[in-house]
Amino acid sequence: MEEIKKVKNIVIGAGPAGRLGSFELGKLGEETLLIERKYIAGTCLNEGCMVVCALTDISRFIKIFKRYNEIGFIDGNISIDYKSACDNIKKTQIMLRRLNQEENESVNNNVIYGEASVEINEEDKILVKVKLDNTNVLQRENVKNKNCTIYEAEKSFDSYWCKAIYSKYRWSRICFDKQ
Numbered sequence: 001m002e003e004i005k006k007v008k009n010i011v012i013g014a015g016p017a018g019r020l021g022s023f024e025l026g027k028l029g030e031e032t033l034l035i036e037r038k039y040i041a042g043t044c045l046n047e048g049c050m051v052v053c054a055l056t057d058i059s060r061f062i063k064i065f066k067r068y069n070e071i072g073f074i075d076g077n078i079s080i081d082y083k084s085a086c087d088n089i090k091k092t093q094i095m096l097r098r099l100n101q102e103e104n105e106s107v108n109n110n111v112i113y114g115e116a117s118v119e120i121n122e123e124d125k126i127l128v129k130v131k132l133d134n135t136n137v138l139q140r141e142n143v144k145n146k147n148c149t150i151y152e153a154e155k156s157f158d159s160y161w162c163k164a165i166y167s168k169y170r171w172s173r174i175c176f177d178k179q
Protein backbone atom coordinates (compact mmCIF):
# COMPACT_ATOMS: atom_id res chain seq x y z
CA MET A 1 0.00 0.00 0.00
CA GLU A 2 1.36 3.39 -1.08
CA GLU A 3 2.24 5.80 1.74
CA ILE A 4 -0.09 8.81 1.70
CA LYS A 5 1.55 12.05 2.76
CA LYS A 6 -0.52 14.78 4.32
CA VAL A 7 -0.04 18.32 3.00
CA LYS A 8 -2.07 21.35 4.00
CA ASN A 9 -2.35 23.01 0.56
CA ILE A 10 -1.83 21.50 -2.86
CA VAL A 11 -1.72 23.69 -5.96
CA ILE A 12 -1.99 21.84 -9.26
CA GLY A 13 -0.48 23.61 -12.26
CA ALA A 14 2.46 25.99 -12.05
CA GLY A 15 1.41 28.53 -14.68
CA PRO A 16 1.30 32.21 -13.70
CA ALA A 17 -1.80 31.54 -11.56
CA GLY A 18 -0.52 28.49 -9.68
CA ARG A 19 3.05 29.65 -9.34
CA LEU A 20 1.99 32.96 -7.82
CA GLY A 21 -0.88 31.50 -5.79
CA SER A 22 1.39 28.94 -4.15
CA PHE A 23 4.08 31.57 -3.59
CA GLU A 24 1.56 33.76 -1.74
CA LEU A 25 0.43 30.80 0.38
CA GLY A 26 4.07 30.08 1.21
CA LYS A 27 4.63 33.70 2.20
CA LEU A 28 1.73 33.35 4.65
CA GLY A 29 3.62 30.47 6.24
CA GLU A 30 1.19 27.85 4.85
CA GLU A 31 2.57 24.43 4.05
CA THR A 32 2.19 24.20 0.26
CA LEU A 33 2.99 21.69 -2.45
CA LEU A 34 3.06 22.90 -6.07
CA ILE A 35 2.62 20.23 -8.75
CA GLU A 36 3.43 20.83 -12.41
CA ARG A 37 3.20 18.21 -15.14
CA LYS A 38 5.64 19.83 -17.57
CA TYR A 39 7.30 23.22 -17.24
CA ILE A 40 7.03 25.65 -14.35
CA ALA A 41 5.55 29.05 -15.35
CA GLY A 42 3.14 27.33 -17.74
CA THR A 43 1.92 28.65 -21.08
CA CYS A 44 3.17 32.19 -20.50
CA LEU A 45 6.89 31.48 -20.21
CA ASN A 46 7.09 28.29 -22.24
CA GLU A 47 4.77 28.82 -25.23
CA GLY A 48 2.92 32.10 -24.95
CA CYS A 49 3.70 35.64 -23.81
CA MET A 50 7.45 35.37 -23.39
CA VAL A 51 8.06 33.67 -26.76
CA VAL A 52 5.73 36.03 -28.63
CA CYS A 53 7.25 39.10 -26.92
CA ALA A 54 10.81 38.01 -27.80
CA LEU A 55 9.89 37.50 -31.47
CA THR A 56 7.95 40.78 -31.52
CA ASP A 57 10.99 42.64 -30.14
CA ILE A 58 13.16 41.22 -32.94
CA SER A 59 10.66 42.10 -35.67
CA ARG A 60 10.23 45.60 -34.23
CA PHE A 61 14.00 46.07 -34.28
CA ILE A 62 14.16 44.94 -37.95
CA LYS A 63 11.30 47.28 -38.87
CA ILE A 64 13.03 50.28 -37.24
CA PHE A 65 16.32 49.35 -38.91
CA LYS A 66 14.63 49.24 -42.36
CA ARG A 67 12.91 52.57 -41.76
CA TYR A 68 16.19 54.30 -40.77
CA ASN A 69 17.86 52.63 -43.73
CA GLU A 70 15.24 54.03 -46.12
CA ILE A 71 15.60 57.58 -44.84
CA GLY A 72 19.37 57.32 -44.94
CA PHE A 73 20.25 57.37 -41.24
CA ILE A 74 22.03 54.02 -41.45
CA ASP A 75 23.58 51.89 -44.19
CA GLY A 76 23.79 48.16 -44.77
CA ASN A 77 21.57 45.12 -44.59
CA ILE A 78 20.07 43.23 -41.73
CA SER A 79 18.67 39.70 -41.57
CA ILE A 80 17.29 37.48 -38.82
CA ASP A 81 19.14 34.39 -37.63
CA TYR A 82 16.04 32.45 -36.62
CA LYS A 83 17.91 29.50 -35.14
CA SER A 84 20.02 31.73 -32.93
CA ALA A 85 16.91 33.65 -31.83
CA CYS A 86 15.15 30.38 -30.87
CA ASP A 87 18.26 29.06 -29.07
CA ASN A 88 18.45 32.24 -27.00
CA ILE A 89 14.74 32.12 -26.19
CA LYS A 90 15.21 28.52 -25.00
CA LYS A 91 18.20 29.50 -22.84
CA THR A 92 16.17 32.29 -21.26
CA GLN A 93 13.30 29.87 -20.57
CA ILE A 94 15.65 27.42 -18.83
CA MET A 95 17.05 30.21 -16.64
CA LEU A 96 13.58 31.56 -15.78
CA ARG A 97 12.18 28.10 -14.97
CA ARG A 98 14.96 27.65 -12.45
CA LEU A 99 14.35 31.11 -10.94
CA ASN A 100 10.60 30.46 -10.74
CA GLN A 101 11.23 27.22 -8.88
CA GLU A 102 13.70 28.88 -6.50
CA GLU A 103 11.18 31.65 -5.83
CA ASN A 104 8.63 29.09 -4.60
CA GLU A 105 11.24 27.15 -2.65
CA SER A 106 12.39 30.38 -0.99
CA VAL A 107 9.10 30.38 0.96
CA ASN A 108 9.56 26.68 1.84
CA ASN A 109 7.15 25.33 -0.78
CA ASN A 110 7.84 21.97 -2.35
CA VAL A 111 7.70 21.87 -6.14
CA ILE A 112 7.30 18.51 -7.86
CA TYR A 113 6.86 17.49 -11.49
CA GLY A 114 4.25 15.01 -12.67
CA GLU A 115 0.67 14.61 -13.85
CA ALA A 116 -1.72 15.14 -10.95
CA SER A 117 -5.19 13.67 -10.64
CA VAL A 118 -7.60 14.43 -7.85
CA GLU A 119 -10.22 12.25 -6.21
CA ILE A 120 -12.43 12.58 -3.19
CA ASN A 121 -12.46 9.27 -1.37
CA GLU A 122 -15.34 7.67 0.52
CA GLU A 123 -14.21 9.41 3.73
CA ASP A 124 -14.56 12.76 1.89
CA LYS A 125 -10.81 13.30 1.82
CA ILE A 126 -9.01 15.01 -1.07
CA LEU A 127 -6.45 12.65 -2.53
CA VAL A 128 -3.99 13.89 -5.15
CA LYS A 129 -2.13 11.21 -7.07
CA VAL A 130 0.97 12.29 -8.99
CA LYS A 131 2.56 10.27 -11.80
CA LEU A 132 6.05 11.67 -11.38
CA ASP A 133 8.13 12.93 -14.29
CA ASN A 134 11.70 12.20 -13.24
CA THR A 135 13.09 13.29 -16.61
CA ASN A 136 12.47 16.90 -15.61
CA VAL A 137 15.86 18.39 -14.70
CA LEU A 138 14.26 20.45 -11.94
CA GLN A 139 12.77 17.42 -10.16
CA ARG A 140 14.29 17.35 -6.67
CA GLU A 141 16.05 14.27 -5.30
CA ASN A 142 13.47 13.63 -2.53
CA VAL A 143 10.94 12.27 -5.05
CA LYS A 144 13.26 11.10 -7.83
CA ASN A 145 13.37 7.43 -6.82
CA LYS A 146 9.59 6.98 -7.19
CA ASN A 147 7.15 6.65 -10.12
CA CYS A 148 4.10 7.79 -8.30
CA THR A 149 3.18 9.48 -5.06
CA ILE A 150 -0.09 10.20 -3.26
CA TYR A 151 -0.93 13.19 -1.08
CA GLU A 152 -3.87 13.95 1.11
CA ALA A 153 -4.68 17.65 0.99
CA GLU A 154 -6.55 19.76 3.43
CA LYS A 155 -7.12 22.15 0.50
CA SER A 156 -6.44 21.67 -3.18
CA PHE A 157 -6.42 24.37 -5.86
CA ASP A 158 -6.57 23.61 -9.58
CA SER A 159 -4.85 26.56 -11.12
CA TYR A 160 -5.23 25.42 -14.71
CA TRP A 161 -8.93 25.21 -15.01
CA CYS A 162 -10.48 27.81 -12.74
CA LYS A 163 -13.38 25.44 -12.46
CA ALA A 164 -14.25 22.90 -9.84
CA ILE A 165 -13.82 19.26 -10.57
CA TYR A 166 -15.38 18.61 -7.18
CA SER A 167 -18.92 19.32 -6.17
CA LYS A 168 -19.94 22.99 -6.10
CA TYR A 169 -20.23 22.90 -2.32
CA ARG A 170 -16.76 21.54 -1.79
CA TRP A 171 -15.20 23.97 -4.26
CA SER A 172 -16.75 27.00 -2.60
CA ARG A 173 -15.61 25.70 0.75
CA ILE A 174 -12.07 25.22 -0.49
CA CYS A 175 -11.95 28.65 -2.08
CA PHE A 176 -13.58 30.73 0.57
CA ASP A 177 -13.02 29.22 3.96
CA LYS A 178 -9.77 31.16 4.33
CA GLN A 179 -11.53 34.51 4.23
Ligand SMILES: Cc1cc2nc3c(=O)[nH]c(=O)nc-3n(C[C@H](O)[C@H](O)[C@H](O)COP(=O)(O)OP(=O)(O)OC[C@H]3O[C@@H](n4cnc5c(N)ncnc54)[C@H](O)[C@@H]3O)c2cc1C
Pocket (backbone or CB within 6 Å): 012, 013, 014, 015, 016, 017, 018, 035, 036, 037, 038, 039, 040, 041, 042, 043, 044, 045, 047, 048, 049, 050, 052, 114, 115, 116, 117, 159, 160
Ligand atom coordinates in the same frame (compact mmCIF):
# COMPACT_ATOMS: atom_id res chain seq x y z
C1 LIG B 1 0.73 32.55 -27.94
C2 LIG B 1 0.25 33.14 -26.63
C3 LIG B 1 0.63 34.44 -26.31
C4 LIG B 1 0.19 35.02 -25.12
N1 LIG B 1 0.58 36.31 -24.82
C5 LIG B 1 0.15 36.88 -23.70
C6 LIG B 1 0.57 38.21 -23.34
O1 LIG B 1 1.31 38.86 -24.07
N2 LIG B 1 0.11 38.72 -22.18
C7 LIG B 1 -0.71 38.03 -21.34
O2 LIG B 1 -1.10 38.57 -20.30
N3 LIG B 1 -1.10 36.77 -21.63
C8 LIG B 1 -0.70 36.18 -22.78
N4 LIG B 1 -1.08 34.90 -23.06
C9 LIG B 1 -1.97 34.20 -22.14
C10 LIG B 1 -1.21 33.63 -20.95
O3 LIG B 1 -0.19 32.74 -21.40
C11 LIG B 1 -2.22 32.86 -20.08
O4 LIG B 1 -3.25 33.76 -19.72
C12 LIG B 1 -1.58 32.34 -18.82
O5 LIG B 1 -0.51 31.48 -19.12
C13 LIG B 1 -2.65 31.58 -18.02
O6 LIG B 1 -2.03 31.16 -16.82
P1 LIG B 1 -2.60 29.96 -15.99
O7 LIG B 1 -1.70 29.78 -14.81
O8 LIG B 1 -4.05 30.15 -15.74
O9 LIG B 1 -2.54 28.68 -16.96
P2 LIG B 1 -1.30 28.02 -17.72
O10 LIG B 1 -0.23 29.01 -18.03
O11 LIG B 1 -1.89 27.27 -18.87
O12 LIG B 1 -0.71 27.02 -16.66
C14 LIG B 1 -1.38 25.84 -16.30
C15 LIG B 1 -0.32 24.82 -15.88
O13 LIG B 1 -0.97 23.70 -15.31
C16 LIG B 1 -0.30 22.53 -15.70
N5 LIG B 1 -1.22 21.42 -15.57
C17 LIG B 1 -2.40 21.26 -16.19
N6 LIG B 1 -2.97 20.11 -15.79
C18 LIG B 1 -2.12 19.53 -14.89
C19 LIG B 1 -2.16 18.32 -14.14
N7 LIG B 1 -3.18 17.47 -14.19
N8 LIG B 1 -1.12 18.05 -13.30
C20 LIG B 1 -0.06 18.91 -13.21
N9 LIG B 1 0.01 20.06 -13.90
C21 LIG B 1 -1.00 20.38 -14.73
C22 LIG B 1 0.10 22.82 -17.16
O14 LIG B 1 1.18 22.00 -17.58
C23 LIG B 1 0.50 24.29 -17.07
O15 LIG B 1 1.87 24.48 -16.81
C24 LIG B 1 -0.63 34.28 -24.23
C25 LIG B 1 -0.99 32.95 -24.55
C26 LIG B 1 -0.56 32.39 -25.73
C27 LIG B 1 -0.95 30.96 -26.05
